[in-house]
Amino acid sequence: MFIFLIGGIVIAVTHRKQFNVATLESWLAGAGVMAPLLFIGIYVLSTVLCLPGSVLTIAGGVLFGLVWGTFYNLTGATIGATTAFLIARYLASDLVSHKTGGWLRQLIDGVEAEGWRFVAFVRLVPLFPFNLLNYALGLTRIRLFHYIVTSYICMLPGAIAYTYLGYAGRNVVGGGEGMVQKALLGLGLLALVAFLPRFVKHLRNKAVRMLSAAGLKQRLDKGEDILVIDVRSTEEYMGDLGHIVGSRNIPIEDLLRRLGELKAYQQHPMVIVCRTNRRSMKAVQMLTKAGFSDVAVLRGGMVQWNRSGLPVD
Numbered sequence: 272m273f274i275f276l277i278g279g280i281v282i283a284v285t286h287r288k289q290f291n292v293a294t295l296e297s298w299l300a301g302a303g304v305m306a307p308l309l310f311i312g313i314y315v316l317s318t319v320l321c322l323p324g325s326v327l328t329i330a331g332g333v334l335f336g337l338v339w340g341t342f343y344n345l346t347g348a349t350i351g352a353t354t355a356f357l358i359a360r361y362l363a364s365d366l367v368s369h370k371t372g373g374w375l376r377q378l379i380d381g382v383e384a385e386g387w388r389f390v391a392f393v394r395l396v397p398l399f400p401f402n403l404l405n406y407a408l409g410l411t412r413i414r415l416f417h418y419i420v421t422s423y424i425c426m427l428p429g430a431i432a433y434t435y436l437g438y439a440g441r442n443v444v445g446g447g448e449g450m451v452q453k454a455l456l457g458l459g460l461l462a463l464v465a466f467l468p469r470f471v472k473h474l475r476n477k478a479v480r481m482l483s484a485a486g487l488k489q490r491l492d493k494g495e496d497i498l499v500i501d502v503r504s505t506e507e508y509m510g511d512l513g514h515i516v517g518s519r520n521i522p523i524e525d526l527l528r529r530l531g532e533l534k535a536y537q538q539h540p541m542v543i544v545c546r547t548n549r550r551s552m553k554a555v556q557m558l559t560k561a562g563f564s565d566v567a568v569l570r571g572g573m574v575q576w577n578r579s580g581l582p583v584d
Contacts, residue, residue, distance in 0.1 A: 311347040318351025321402040332437025352405040359409025387417040394425035480567040512573040513583025
């Protein structure tokens with residue numbers, strides 16, 4: 272499938288000059304009532320093969336008008352983006368998770384920590400290439416549902432703008448496209464100003480080590496003396512997800528107050544666990560400020576631990 276994908280992208284990019292509004296119009300001329308479905312299918316395939324989406328979006332406005340054109344464009348773009356995302360996730364995500372390190376690992380962890388907010392940011396900022404982003408985001412562990420919903424909503428402004436260009440008439444496309452790009456770029460820069468400090472904050476947490484569920488289980492099985500602290504509430508700790516055998520439950524609300532119990536572990540390996548990652552990252556910040564030097568986070572928390580089929584108490 273990887274070879275087929277690369278071959279398709281090479282062919283599509285080589286012939287991209289032949290991919291224009293007139294060509295699409297001729298393809299759909301005899302499709303009748305099936306034209307919208309055919310158009311969406313072309314949009315999906317084009318997105319997977321990295322063809323320019325702006326051509327398709329303008330064509331949607333020319334062929335179907337502003338309202339229906341926007342709907343078909345947005346639907347095709349979202350399905351295509353999701354397809355590329357899933358291809359990357361199932362073809363390469365395991366390889367990336369096992370082989371990457373350094374700045375790339377930190378970047379991926381930062382993206383995963385932001386979740387849907389990062390997806391919203393890159394969809395609103397036209398500085399990032401749409402087709403490549405679909406594959407790149409598939410390498411992270413962002414939830415598929417969040418990816419789809421956020422992409423659909425945050426691609427709407429650009430979809431309306433480019434669809435309107437096509438709807439307003441081909442004669443204005445040449446001068447209008449540049450104006451739309453500048454307007455979207457301005458909106459994107461505003462989003463960048465609002466989002467960048469938060470993202471940089473996560474990237475600065477590069478000292479926080481992320482440990483996989485399998486990695487922690489392997490180290491525990493080897494008999495390594497690791498203190499596992501579960502920062503969920505007592506009810507969650509005893510709840511449906513269970514807890515790691517031998518872990519200590521200190522709810523994050525009580526962590527600062529109970530630091531005295533952990534003084535003997537300031538130079539001791541510690542792994543912080545919660546339901547996913549959010550509270551764990553906050554707990555690591557607290558412990559690091561308090562002088563604890565060897566603290567890691569269980570990536571994905573108890574959710575990932577259970578998905579991996581590992582034992583719970």
